Amino acid sequence: MDQSATATTTYHHGGLRQALIDAGLAILNEENVLALSLRKVAKRADVSHTAPYRHFKDKSDLLAAIAEEGFRALSAEMKIAFALFPEDPRNVLLELGRRYVGFGVQHPAQLSLMFSDLLRQGVSDSLGESAFATLELVIQAITAGQRANLLKAGDPQDLARTYWALAHGLAMLSKEGLLATEDNEVDQDKITSQLENLLAGMAQ
Amino acid sequence: MDQSATATTTYHHGGLRQALIDAGLAILNEENVLALSLRKVAKRADVSHTAPYRHFKDKSDLLAAIAEEGFRALSAEMKIAFALFPEDPRNVLLELGRRYVGFGVQHPAQLSLMFSDLLRQGVSDSLGESAFATLELVIQAITAGQRANLLKAGDPQDLARTYWALAHGLAMLSKEGLLATEDNEVDQDKITSQLENLLAGMAQ
DNA sequence: ACCTGAACACCGTTCAAGT
DNA sequence: ACCTGAACACCGTTCAAGT
Numbered sequence: 001m002d003q004s005a006t007a008t009t010t011y012h013h014g015g016l017r018q019a020l021i022d023a024g025l026a027i028l029n030e031e032n033v034l035a036l037s038l039r040k041v042a043k044r045a046d047v048s049h050t051a052p053y054r055h056f057k058d059k060s061d062l063l064a065a066i067a068e069e070g071f072r073a074l075s076a077e078m079k080i081a082f083a084l085f086p087e088d089p090r091n092v093l094l095e096l097g098r099r100y101v102g103f104g105v106q107h108p109a110q111l112s113l114m115f116s117d118l119l120r121q122g123v124s125d126s127l128g129e130s131a132f133a134t135l136e137l138v139i140q141a142i143t144a145g146q147r148a149n150l151l152k153a154g155d156p157q158d159l160a161r162t163y164w165a166l167a168h169g170l171a172m173l174s175k176e177g178l179l180a181t182e183d184n185e186v187d188q189d190k191i192t193s194q195l196e197n198l199l200a201g202m203a204q
Numbered sequence: 205m206d207q208s209a210t211a212t213t214t215y216h217h218g219g220l221r222q223a224l225i226d227a228g229l230a231i232l233n234e235e236n237v238l239a240l241s242l243r244k245v246a247k248r249a250d251v252s253h254t255a256p257y258r259h260f261k262d263k264s265d266l267l268a269a270i271a272e273e274g275f276r277a278l279s280a281e282m283k284i285a286f287a288l289f290p291e292d293p294r295n296v297l298l299e300l301g302r303r304y305v306g307f308g309v310q311h312p313a314q315l316s317l318m319f320s321d322l323l324r325q326g327v328s329d330s331l332g333e334s335a336f337a338t339l340e341l342v343i344q345a346i347t348a349g350q351r352a353n354l355l356k357a358g359d360p361q362d363l364a365r366t367y368w369a370l371a372h373g374l375a376m377l378s379k380e381g382l383l384a385t386e387d388n389e390v391d392q393d394k395i396t397s398q399l400e401n402l403l404a405g406m407a408q
Numbered sequence: 409a410c411c412t413g414a415a416c417a418c419c420g421t422t423c424a425a426g427t
Numbered sequence: 428a429c430c431t432g433a434a435c436a437c438c439g440t441t442c443a444a445g446t
Contacts, residue, residue, distance in 0.1 A: 016430095037420085038419075047430075051431080060238065112316070112320045116237070116320070117236055120379060131380075164373065165377050170366075176324050178336075179365055197366055199405065201405025204404055220411095252413075255411060262439075262440075
């Protein structure tokens with residue numbers, strides 16, 4: 001990679017913003033959030049250390065963009081659950097939870113960042129929007145479950161937030177090694193049965 | 205404050221370690237994790253910026269100690285639930301969850317730190333121990349629930365982890381403002397009914 | 409033992425300047 | 428528009444030294 005002397009020397013063909021987010025993501029997944037500095041991100045994207053300020057107000061703004069990318073990736077995972085089990089809302093919900101946990105275990109530092117405090121601080125509007133877009137997918141799955149008489153009637157938003165909370169909690173505890181008992185592997189069947197406990201309670 | 209010329213000029217009477225943790229906690233609750241630097245912590249505790257190295261290996265080690273203090277505080281909150289409802293495991297469990305959420309809303313940055321990635325990185329052994337001590341309290345509450353025939357039989361550890369996950373998820377979503385619908389207040393009754401969904405499913 | 413100041417490489421952010 | 432280097436205050440960490 002990085003072989004020079006190619007045809008166009010145009011920097012980043014307008015894609016610097018995304019390149020910086022990708023660089024930050026890479027550092028986050030390879031190291032940890034303490035190692036994620038603006039200057040290191042810039043160096044990794046092969047620009048000067050002030051170039052990021054053309055695209056991000058400050059470091060928090062870049063972190064928010066990285067977190068937002070995380071919500072997008074999580075949403076993409078969730079959409080696979082819908083595709084895998086069309087017409088089967090129960091398995092959509094279970095697969096959704098399993099994929100949430102899988103996302104957390106594969107990208108622990110990123111999941112931490114997504115819920116680190118950036119949303120609460122209101123660092124960026126679009127971060128909140130992407131989080132709510134993820135919630136929207138859970139609401140869809142819950143609504144389908146209600147339509148199939150799998151879940152009780154009532155505000156789907158409430159049930160969706162409850163289900164999201166459990167999936168989120170399982171993901172956080174899993175990625176921190178607080179769910180595993182003996183082996184350090186995530187037990188998919190156990191996750192499934194944990195999710196089923198809540199679905200059973202939501203049926204009544 | 206800080207009036208000099210008191211009797212003993214003895215530094216910190218051996219309590220520097222705790223003073224540093226407290227200073228870090230204060231910065232965390234007043235500002236955010238990006239503002240939490242070792243040097244600022246030292247200045248706040250009125251020592252030189254290298255003094256913390258007598259008590260902590262590096263910055264991560266101090267952060268782990270702060271997170272550990274968080275688990276201790278969370279455990280203390282949970283113990284109040286036991287005291288409030290002796291002989292009433294159902295309300296102990298509900299109060300436990302509500303207090304978890306309350307802790308998160310009051311100390312958002314601290315809760316983030318507790319699950320930031322320090323446990324997974326194995327920064328400190330005692331951090332893991334304090335996390336498991338918190339889990340132990342949930343297991344106690346679950347076991348009491350089983351004894352009272354409120355919850356189904358089975359490994360109390362599994363049920364406890366499931367319940368912890370939901371409480372944790374509700375706390376995280378609440379503190380980030382993802383649970384509130386219109387007003388920005390945490391709706392205690394809604395939290396209770398969300399927890400009840402899981403308890404219902406765990407009864408069968 | 410516990411604390412200190414000097415030193416170093418690194419960091420976030422601003423600014424004047426270059427194309 | 429987009430990128431740059433110089434500058435500044437701040438940061439984590441190490442080290443030799445003081446009591």
